[in-house]
Amino acid sequence: MPNGVKFPIFFYSELPDFTFDKSEIISEWIVHASKQERVTICALNYIFCSDDYLLDINLGYLNHNYLTDIITFPYQEGDVLESDIFISLDRVKENAIELNIAWFHELCRVIIHGFLHLCGYRDKTDEEKFEMRNKEDYYLSLLSF
Numbered sequence: 001m002p003n004g005v006k007f008p009i010f011f012y013s014e015l016p017d018f019t020f021d022k023s024e025i026i027s028e029w030i031v032h033a034s035k036q037e038r039v040t041i042c043a044l045n046y047i048f049c050s051d052d053y054l055l056d057i058n059l060g061y062l063n064h065n066y067l068t069d070i071i072t073f074p075y076q077e078g079d080v081l082e083s084d085i086f087i088s089l090d091r092v093k094e095n096a097i098e099l100n101i102a103w104f105h106e107l108c109r110v111i112i113h114g115f116l117h118l119c120g121y122r123d124k125t126d127e128e129k130f131e132m133r134n135k136e137d138y139y140l141s142l143l144s145f
Contacts, residue, residue, distance in 0.1 A: 007031055008041050014049040018089060025143075026108070030115055033139050034081070037119045042082040044118075046111065051090040067091060072114045085114040105140070112139045 007027040011020040020026075034041050051067050058064045058071060069091035075082040087110055096106035116135050117123075123132045 009044045010046070012045065012047045014047060014053050015089065018048055020046075020048060022104075026111060029108075029139070029143055030111070032142065033112065033115060037116075039079045039081050039119055042076070042080050044081060044115070045084045046114075047084060047086045048089050049086055051088050054086055054088040054091075057086055069095060070110050070114050072117050074118055076118065081115075081118045083114075083118055085111075087111070087114070108140060108143060109136050112136055 006024070007030075009023075009027040009030055011023045011026075013020060030044065031041065054071060055065075055067055058066065058068060061073075062071070067088070067090075069088050071086045073084045073086075075084075087107070089107075092107050092110055093103050096103040099106065113132070113136055116132060121132050121135060122128045
């Protein structure tokens, strides 16, 4: 890894008042999940942003005119994961309030959700949603909140 980077997982913020201070523990968690899912991480870039920022991406790249909590752009080939993953902290906070859970717990769910999409998991059908939620819950159980 260049410049002493321990993991090929990076966290950025488009929000001036937000700093992600859990990068090492979350990176270790994702690397652990990658070993269980039998994939290799080349580079994952998590970008935290606002609803407006993510809506602009949703409109500009996907032609979708609605809010979402995450958009994942995979650049990978096969089992080597590379991606930019945009997460709206506005959506995460609102979802956490609606679900009556801690916002960091919901943020971790969204982080692992994006990772699982890169591993090939989908969430279009009820069956796929059930499998995705079970995987999210499993990986969340490995974190201490």
